[in-house]
Amino acid sequence: MTPAYSVIFFTVASGAGYGLLTWLSVAYLANWWTPNAQGFVPGAIALCLGVVLIVAGLMSSMLHLGHPERAWRALSQWRTSWLSREGVLATLGLIPITLFVGGWLWAPERILMLRMSALATIVFSLSTVLCTAMIYASLKPIPRWHNPWVPPVYLGFALASGAVIAMCVRAFADTAPTSFMIGTLALLIGVWILKILYWRHSDAQDSTSTIGSATGLDALGDITQLDAPHTAANYLQKEMGFVVARKHATRLRRMAILLGAALPSLVLFEILMTEGFLHDILLLIGTASVMFSLCIERWLFFAEAKHVVTLFYGEKSV
Template sequence: MHPAFSVIFFTTASGAGYGMLATLGFYAGHDALPQNVWFSITSMVVALGLVTAGLLSSTFHLGHPERAWRAFSQWRTSWLSREGVAALLAYIPACAFGLAWVFPALEWPARILGPLMIPFALGTLFTTAMIYRSLKTIHAWHNKWVVPCYLVLGPMTGAVFVLALSAGFGVTLKFLAAFSGALLAAGLVVKWLYWTFIDSTSAASTPATATGLSGTGPAVDVKSVEWPHTEANYVMKEMGFAVARKHAQKLRGIAIWLGFMVPAILIESSVMLPLPQLSFLAIPAAVLMAVGIVVERWLFFAQARHVVTLFYGAKSA
């Protein structure tokens, strides 16, 4: 599948934003959020900024962005529509929580609004994952690992971002470094399982089933000898993207090290070593992780093969 920048940015940025909201909500519920006005304002601006920038970015690839509001209407059948509705609803507890946290006079509602925000944030992440999970045409997406990947990677990136901000403002969120490390490990595990799955399996469809010849005899081989067009058409450009596949293994290595391993090592070493000033290591960890996760998401699109390529000579999809 063509890895459109707008969609990669949307899924990574909004994933991190909702992950931050879920992390902050969790700490608020345990009354463990420090009252530092600049930390709270910056955290909320970054979290809601990532969510909003991601949502806006996802409208950039539309043919008619001005009609985007119509996408809220078909939540009965469409996961994309459900995502729009969920994203809109999530603003309500998130904005209310932000106000309650920033203004200490309103401290007690933050303890209720924070946990309330978690299902909205995770629910929106779930709807994003389901957009991909529900597409039967793409084996790399229509499988059981896609939803766990989104539900772990969102909170993982969010927790590391909150950790980096807390380090920047010199405030402490108890156990957040350990919590981030655990999420980075969990993220690597689900992503590894996802990659193992897509490497070892492929779609049930073949060139023979695509052309209706699977029932006409044993081992019918269907070889594409002529395309309907001499130049790439929309279907080929959108669904037949193949540029990155030859670099997939190298890019996976980059994603594994930058997205998971290096941030985990930096964060955990800052905790293990008896130097409190090493907490700043969470900041480079967050930056490197962001790069790694963008590579990971790029691969999620670039490595996804659509069954329509079977008509164009692909042996499997």
């Protein structure tokens, strides 16, 4: 599948935004991070950042449409379509998110409302990310997407990147608790292990279809394409015929793990072990590195995924 930058940005940004809001809600409910004298300002910054990430992501995915002005129609088919469900949940989720952010900023004394909206924010955030993942996991013609590893990886990266941003904001304002830092790093590394398992699984996956089963000509023997129907690439080949060399993909995978897990570990180690003003810059570098690694991961998610339609254009098996 051809990686579209708008979709990569959308899934990474809105995933991080929803993860961030989820953690802020959890921290509020658990009384770790409340709008008190110490937590109010960093909390407000983190909440606004979360909203910006979500809205920017949703806008990016909407601009990707051929007819953005008709986007409201996508809220109608939630009975069958994961994309529609995602749209519905993202829209409905804006209500508790608005209440939670508004409550934090202007009505921190209304604890019941804040608690209810925090709870609803968690539910809507996680279910929206799950719908995003299910859009991909439900597509049978793309074996690398149509497997049970995809939703946990999506959810995991949303939560991990959200936690990293939350930690970064908190550490900027004052000092984030050590347990928070170590917990975040453990989550991040855990999700990367999950991703590595996903790669192992999808690399070892048996092909579901062949050029012979796609055309039915396997009844005659081995088949090869003699002539394509057209001389230049058409929509199908441009959208679904993207191929990334294995060598290239392996290098990018290593780079993603390095930037997404190894570098943040070093940064955190350095912060916990030493004292100094460089911590702020290191934190920023670490957070940016995690976000960039997720963009690489998402690019690979598209680039490595083969669509069975390529079989008609000469691919041997998918």
